[in-house]
Amino acid sequence: MTGVERFDVFVVYAEPDRPWVVTLSGRLRDAGFRVFFDEWEVLPGDVVTRRQEQGIQAARAGVVVCSPAAVSSPQVMDQYAALYSQTVEKGRRLIPVLHEDVGMPPFLDIRRCVDFRHAEGDVYQTRVAQLIAALGEAQPTLEVVSALPPGGRVRPEGARRARLTVAMSGVEVVDRDEGRRTTGIPRAEVARRIPARLQDVHRIGHRRDGDLVRRGSDAATADQLSPALREAGVMLGEAFIPDPVGAALTGLIGDARRHGAGLRLAVCAGDDLVDWPWEALIPPGADRALALTESVEVFRGVDVEDTVPGVVIPGPLRILVVLASPEGEDGGPLLDVEHELATVLDAVDPARKRTAAHVQVLNLGTLAALRDALKAQRFHVLHVCCHARPGRLLLEDERGLPHEVTAQELVAAIPENRRPAAVVLAGCSTALSVQAAPQDSADALPGLARQLLAAGVPQVVAMTAAVTDRYAALFAAALYRELAVAAEPMVVDAVAHARRQIEADRRALPQDAPVRRLVEWATPWCSRAVSRSRCMTRPPRPARSPRHRSRYCRPAFRCARSGTSSAAAPSCAPWSRRCATAPAPAR
Structure with a gap:
């Protein structure tokens, strides 16, 4: 750990509660907090207990996930004791999170907890908001792990979110609500033919007039351009949507339709592919391009080094x-x-x-x-x-x-x-x-x-x-x-x-x-x-008198x-x- 490393929150939990805690930690990370969750911070070769000690010392707040497994775990109680010592000596915040019915340790029980027992759907979202507010003002957003804990049958209302990453070395589609990832390998022999096809689209759709490129203006050009653009989209799908990725993407689109919601799909292309028309991509088995598919909102996701302010x-x-x-x-x-x-x-x-x-x-x-x-x-x-x-x-x-x-x-x-x-x-x-x-x-x-x-x-x-x-x-x-x-x-x-x-x-x-x-x-x-x-x-909307305009x-x-x-x-x-x-x- 470097001398300047800091964490916003250290999460204490028992191993049987890990799947539930992964979701909660992901939500905190999504709100912009730097979370010490050992699965993310303890690297191969690290001494686990030493790394955990460093995390506790560097965190400005602690969250203790309380359950029968947690209160019976000596390791959890040791970490809780260390966090309590930081609270007494340095005034750092300590927040109990009640995951299941259990009697909490006395010095933890005197603190107001965030009660997640039997919380699903809107109740779960409310409890997450309470925890975020208790930890402090949220920072710029990062990628979420999952929207809801495993086992729940209620999902938040609104569009589904997914990310499609394409590169010559590999393809990945991520369900950003459920945290599922599906990867595949592009078909290199098809990908190599795409630049020539895109040149055909460019040649059909444009004509040179001096130094200015103009869109073709006759009906014959339009009749040629539509099938050429479709063929390019089919090739993009064949090359970069292999079977497992295609099945996952089709499932996301179908799920969004069943729930009456859209699918916001971020397409992140490698530097050598970023200028290709990914909006025209037609997944294998589909009859139209992603950008023309109902319920799909395609946009380009661009990774930047610095955080971007959320302007509302x-x-x-x-x-x-x-x-x-x-x-x-x-x-x-x-x-x-x-x-x-x-x-x-x-x-x-x-x-x-x-x-x-x-x-x-x-x-x-x-x-x-x-x-x-x-x-x-x-x-x-x-x-x-x-x-x-x-x-x-x-x-x-x-x-x-x-x-x-x-x-x-x-x-x-x-x-x-x-x-x-x-x-x-x-x-x-x-x-x-x-x-x-x-x-x-x-x-x-x-x-x-x-x-x-x-x-x-x-x-x-x-x-x-x-x-x-x-x-x-x-x-x-x-x-x-x-x-x-x-x-x-x-x-x-x-x-x-x-x-x-x-x-x-x-x-x-x-x-x-x-x-x-x-x-x-x-x-x-x-x-x-x-x-x-x-x-x-x-x-x-302000109330208007009948004569107001x-x-x-x-x-x-x-x-x-x-x-x-x-x-x-x-x-x-x-x-x-x-x-x-x-x-x-x-x-």
Whole structure:
């Protein structure tokens, strides 16, 4: 043990109670406490009693799990005596946990216990909360072991949680509620063929126009892209979902459906696989991709070195929109920002009729304007609409000219304690690493989304490829409509719902409908580095008099190109003419 090692709590228990104590210790660890549980802290080669002595000395609190087996165990009584000595001499907290009916030692019996006898379901959850409160303020979350002790028949209401880790060396699916792990070995011969298939998808779905990559815009391309994307998804499933992993994953999805709950599935890919379209993965025996499967909310789990603050901002929903379409050839084709802005406003409109939900639009897409807006007010979502390259956003400078911005520069522009709960990057390829686009840089850098997560943004929505203005607007509308009206807004859930809804609507259209060409459902990429990131808390709905009307007006929007200003529907004639005659540009 190093001289600086510290523990929040030392757990004393008898060996027959180990399965129950593993669950309880996991819940404490999930709340952020450093737990000395000998199964986790005593390593091969350690002297067990010496390591336990060090743990008792280093812990600021002790928990004694009381049961008939515990009070009859000399080892448990010795550890209890050592903890009691620490309590008397150093004032450390000692908490009895009553697991089964038993008479506790006198000096333990005088302390108020946390009674877990016959506790299941909500009662168990309440007792865990009492123990956490007694130990002190919870710290940033870590991975849970299990939600409930073994043997119970009641599970918490809400979505199931699972993690799928994929690498060329192995695959693992973890049931984060039950603590079960299933591993497998990828089929290397299939995995080796996937890059070529992904190149085919890229070639079919994009065409070169100078230095800009655009999504294909003809029906024939759409007809080719759908089966190519499906074939890539089938290959991903065959390569990385071997039999035991596939059975476990299918069981999790089926269990979530039976309980009327969703399955939040975190996909964690190795560095060499992170840019592959895991949302398109089709498990063996399934008929559709994970991201299009009902009841499955797929997101990318990103491991970061530092803890990420859990940002929960009181409602109603507030969105800060940054629209940047710089002048000059280096700024790329002008974007139809008017349409995207109107789409975001319309999406929030149902919520603003019941609450004060609103959208604020920056006059200029500069870092300085962004910082000033965040200083003035806290926002749940920062929506950035601009062109992008892997590792860079193309914003504006004070003269309206292109300004390439890295993730570090974007985060540095956010004032202290003003981080939004989520950042939506509507530019193309904002989720990709620079390695995925070697023409832009020879250096392998993380994508903007992963850089933002590493810098402390709780969750990021980004794009894995070029995305058309039309699809970006449809996606933004569905995303914000879900966030604005949901009782408990969750970005992961909103992204999953938006993706499935747009694709279902697209498939229902006639073959010659323009929107049917937008085969872009695999493009949005939702990632987060925390176990549960709720975007906001709902305030109580105020009582209204019959004559009361909610106050809401569209924000003043000034077009830097025309110099005009409007507080109603934005008007920007030079942009409108350009966008009306040119194909929808990719971002």
